[in-house]
Amino acid sequence: MSCDNKKVEKDLRYLKILSTQYPTVQAAAAEIINLQAVMNLPKGTEHFMSDLHGEYEAFLHILNNASGVIKEKVEVLYKNTLPEKERAILATLIYYTDAKLKEIKETVSDLDEWYRITLHRLLEVCRLVASKYTRAKVRQALPKDFAYIIDELLHTNYGELNKENYYANILSTIIEVEQADEFIIAVCTTIKRLVVDRLHIVGDIFDRGPRADIIMDSLMEHHSVDIQWGNHDILWMGAAAGSRTCIANVLNNSMNYSNLEVIETGYGINLRPLALFANEVYQNVNTDCFRPKISDENSYNPKDVLLVSRMHKAIAVILFKLEGQIVLRNPSFQMEDRLLLDKIDYGKRQIVIGGTAYPLADTEFPTVDPQNPYQLSPEESELMSQLRFSFQQSEKLQRHAKFLYSKGGLYACCNGNLLFHGCIPMNMDETFMAFGVNGESLTGKTFLDYAESVARQGYYAKPGSPERQLGKDFLWFLWCGKHSPLFGREKMATFERLLIPDPAAWTESKNAYYIHSKKEEVCLKILHEFGLYSPHSHIVNGHIPVKSKDGELPVKAGGRLIVIDGGFCKAYQPTTGIAGYTLIYNSYGIRISSHEPFGGVENAIRNNKDILSTAVVFETMEDRIKISDTDVGIQIRENIEDLKLLLTAYRTGLIKERHNSNTDKM
Structure with missing residues (x-):
């Protein structure tokens, strides 16, 4: 008996349950093909924030701009074709869609033309941030009311004349039936959802700040x-x-x-x-x-x-x-x-x-x-x-x-x-x-x-x-x-x-961790304690504000320790000299951003003032990280192995396929 057959017999009860989801050889095989394709997509972007301490305005702004990632996407697309002011307006529209829309509509003379241009630009940004995901995952992120339309527009080939007309007609109809505002909100919401795959809050949401x-x-x-x-x-x-x-x-x-x-x-x-x-x-x-x-x-x-x-x-x-x-x-x-x-x-x-x-x-x-x-x-x-x-x-x-x-x-x-x-x-x-x-x-x-x-x-x-x-x-x-x-x-x-x-x-004497964690060998010991042995593993901490104004750096222990408490809370900013650190970990590597104090939502909307941030890339991967290299990849590999066992069970007759037919329904 082959090794696979032994596993099938051992896990037969579980495989029978799995067969209810994939009732035929074709269904199981199709899912294996799909999962193998997903494994080769780029890793999703992770966003790390810590020590928010009730500073909700600064938090919401950095959440909206994804620590500068959305502005980067706008720059990638339009740096050479749009003036800086227009790029800033477009970014602010994505961050604060409702409020910015109201302001713009009071000043624009030809609103229909503005809608056409803006919708086209927003869809370009959305297409860029969606490009690293499967079409199925993008569909899941789309607002329900406009899911079909956005999906169509994101996957239209504008080089073809027929498709170009099709695209233009959809946008014209959206404007004609007075749904442009709602559609802009839906596209901006999709951009903000897709630009960050997972958000990590490394503690201290409460106290100090107002809400x-x-x-x-x-x-x-x-x-x-x-x-x-x-x-x-x-x-x-x-x-x-x-x-x-x-x-x-x-x-x-x-x-x-x-x-x-x-x-x-x-x-x-x-x-x-x-x-x-x-x-x-x-x-x-x-x-x-x-x-x-x-x-x-x-x-x-x-x-x-x-x-x-x-x-x-x-x-x-x-x-x-x-x-x-x-x-x-x-x-x-x-x-x-x-x-x-x-x-x-x-x-x-x-x-x-x-x-x-x-x-x-x-x-x-x-x-x-x-x-x-x-x-x-x-x-x-x-x-x-x-x-x-x-x-x-x-x-x-x-x-x-x-x-x-x-x-x-x-x-x-x-x-x-x-x-x-x-x-x-x-x-x-x-x-x-x-x-x-x-x-x-x-x-x-x-x-x-x-x-x-x-x-x-x-x-x-x-x-x-x-x-x-x-x-x-x-x-x-x-x-x-x-x-x-x-x-x-x-x-x-x-x-x-x-x-x-x-x-x-x-005096509140700190634990010895804060002395020893500056050493790479101690950080490795801690990582190993939690089963992490990758040469690219790190500890991400908050809690102790980094005194940036005194020359202290957030990256320590040869890059093994990253402390991202940089003074989000206004009470700590005189100590740190900045207004917080955030971390972005995408398929290219890890970068840390330091942020200046936030001037308030009204200033951001009226004057298109983003938080002034300085990003430092401190670890770049030789090869772009794929989903196969992540925790999700480990789970997908396990799922693929289970599906392969299910295929074996079908082909050896241990489990029968269930084809949906008229006879089955009688």
Whole structure:
């Protein structure tokens, strides 16, 4: 018996199921031919972004322009035939189709002629970006209402006279029946979908910037996206799961940066109970340490600033208590050094941390019982119950949390690259750091797999169960825990930064990963830990902003490590000197783009101002990468082998063909 026959007999049950999809030799053979053809197409373009931090306008613009890829396509087609201004208008039309259309229609004298010219140009761009895909895949990307027409126009040979007339008649009819606007929107949507095959978000969608919820809505509409959780994302996931500690952290962050819009407007969470509580308990208490960080004092009412300061202090005190409770019930976290409320000397107005006494700027904590400092007062408990109800009843937040769980994880291996937000915790001797779990020591990939499973049970385990409680506590640990793979530091000094004037207490020592990962041999060790051995494998990180203004480079360790946190968030731009990095990995190689600050959507639409970006190609392949070289190629090869076994089963009579005939239907 041949080897193939043995495999057929072994997998006969599966092959019978497969035969329902390919019921004849011809059907199976045709699919093999199709898949073999797909293998020789160029690899799809991957787009990497990280540390978005709620900056939705800059995110949407870079998503729309695909880090400059769409502008490149326009340049390829029209650099020698159109003036720069017209090329910029065409690119802006693709980015912001609705708004740009309205503006153009107010200024164009011969609208029909503009429609004809513009439709032709847009179809040329669409044809260029579609050229690397099969016709079937392009069809799947087409908007339903115009799918047939766009498909026809993309595959018309304009050199033939009959086809040229056919093409012109279609465009004339579109204009005549007043569907030109809708058709332009459909073509631009298709261009933006086809130009990027897969989007990777390497963590930290939330906090700092104004509207992370708008970014999440956009990601949910994207055709192909994966997310590597950042510590700020995991914090909001914990809040959605009902963790009071994560909720307190979310509110503390939002008030610290005076960013309540995403809480109240974005997610519809009612902060009135917190405002009433803060005004009652902290009305006659000093709140100077808890003033929000405000860039323009003149744009805020002093009464509003005072209220937010009181709310901030109220939630911060609750936060310190709740974090202490988690530390006490989870000794395996090894975070006893973060139990600080019981270390306050109210008489001396100081605290001892690590053997050093630090003066405190504030010791007025009316709800803290020095004999039982980590217990919430009855009023605080009631307040947190109300806030937890609001977070759990926010339909939009729950929808976003489920999306993060379904599309996300702690890491991803994709086409030879390892993506994770923070770090793979390491010791100073370059070994992987061990974490004690149920009597075992877990390191590297094994620990990340465990951590992800516990994070999932924090949201999905039965409410009230020990598994759910552990999961919620662990979500907090991933946010700020000692050497957490998402946080990557010894401690998060929230208490110290708020209450201790001495900056020496604010130090947050980084994990050894951030020292060793600059070495190529260490990056190779990490890649091998995740089963990646290609000479073209890389680690893609976010989390730690690259100080470009100081000469720091995003590409490290001989090209094995790429850090793409370049300051998307405005709060970090003075540190980085730029406004973010993004990465493009296409069939020719990998390039990284640095972006200047975004001037706003109105400026982009009115003045056709793109984000000024500088792209650096740092790895070019000798041969163009094909789908056969990717993860999809591996899956296609497996499918081809299965189909070949099905052919063997048909030809040896182990499975009968099922031809559709009139007899079969009787």
